[in-house]
Amino acid sequence: MENFYLIHCCEDNKFRVYLNSSNSDLSKKFNEINRNSKLTNKFVLVIESVKANIANKSQFNWEASCEFGEIYAIKVDNHRFYTLVCKNQGYKDLFICRYGRKQTQQNDKKILSIINSIPKISIQKLLQ
Amino acid sequence: MKKVVKTSSNSLDSYIEDNRMKIDEALVSLRLMKEIDDFLDDNKISQRDFAGNIGCSEAYISQLMAGTKKFNTSFINKFEKNYKLKIDFKIKTKSEYAVVSKMANSHIEININLIEVIRAENIFSFENKPNEFSEMNSNFITI
Numbered sequence: 001m002e003n004f005y006l007i008h009c010c011e012d013n014k015f016r017v018y019l020n021s022s023n024s025d026l027s028k029k030f031n032e033i034n035r036n037s038k039l040t041n042k043f044v045l046v047i048e049s050v051k052a053n054i055a056n057k058s059q060f061n062w063e064a065s066c067e068f069g070e071i072y073a074i075k076v077d078n079h080r081f082y083t084l085v086c087k088n089q090g091y092k093d094l095f096i097c098r099y100g101r102k103q104t105q106q107n108d109k110k111i112l113s114i115i116n117s118i119p120k121i122s123i124q125k126l127l128q
Numbered sequence: 129m130k131k132v133v134k135t136s137s138n139s140l141d142s143y144i145e146d147n148r149m150k151i152d153e154a155l156v157s158l159r160l161m162k163e164i165d166d167f168l169d170d171n172k173i174s175q176r177d178f179a180g181n182i183g184c185s186e187a188y189i190s191q192l193m194a195g196t197k198k199f200n201t202s203f204i205n206k207f208e209k210n211y212k213l214k215i216d217f218k219i220k221t222k223s224e225y226a227v228v229s230k231m232a233n234s235h236i237e238i239n240i241n242l243i244e245v246i247r248a249e250n251i252f253s254f255e256n257k258p259n260e261f262s263e264m265n266s267n268f269i270t271i
Contacts, residue, residue, distance in 0.1 A: 044140065
């Protein structure tokens with residue numbers, strides 16, 4: 001069982017951000033970022049840029065496609081928040097699913113398995 | 129079974145609310161940086177090479193891309209001179225800006241949420257008439 005909770009919603013832009021609270025690694029890192037104002041600022045700037053359609057690849061990088069939507073990495077320094085982006089009833093929904101470190105030759109396979117695990121999440125379960 | 133739990137208030141929203149002005153200022157800079165990022169991508173220029181070409185540090189470009197630093201006229205001047213480009217600043221109304229969310233050499237991205245508004249205001253035709261499209265000068269970037 002994985003619980004996603006709404007961490008940000010903008011009705012004007014029809015934009016919502018959900019966080020997977022069942023993934024301990026992700027929750028831990030998200031809380032860590034929330035306790036650091038510089039990192040919070042960077043994270044918020046990515047979210048606001050995505051909302052305004054002005055995010056660049058240094059902030060929000062496309063990683064893969066799946067049947068539910070596109071998988072992007074929210075990049076905050078060395079932190080990577082792997083996010084499923086779905087269109088749902090006019091809304092752009094961001095589901096922050098997994099956490100990973102910046103991609104290197106050493107962790108390349110681990111990152112790939114993290115990304116590959118995201119499409120296995122059932123969208124019906126997510127939205128239920 | 130996975131479920132969605134809605135929270136009415138949280139730290140992210142309160143941070144955004146408390147820092148609205150600062151965030152909006154960064155977003156102005158990020159609008160240009162998005163265009164520059166697309167330019168670098170189209171021309172296969174790495175951020176490292178870009179930094180070297182315009183005489184800035186890689187860290188500075190990285191901070192501009194993250195929105196933690198804002199561009200200045202010196203940066204724009206160096207960019208224009210080094211790549212023989214012209215950044216074209218145009219004032220647009222809010223509705224006009226929102227309708228065309230992105231203009232590239234190959235395509236124009238339109239905010240589909242506003243299609244009914246466009247129809248109502250009769251801003252432009254939805255008929256497919258190629259002669260209604262004007263040519264775009266690729267040497268100009270509009271932000």
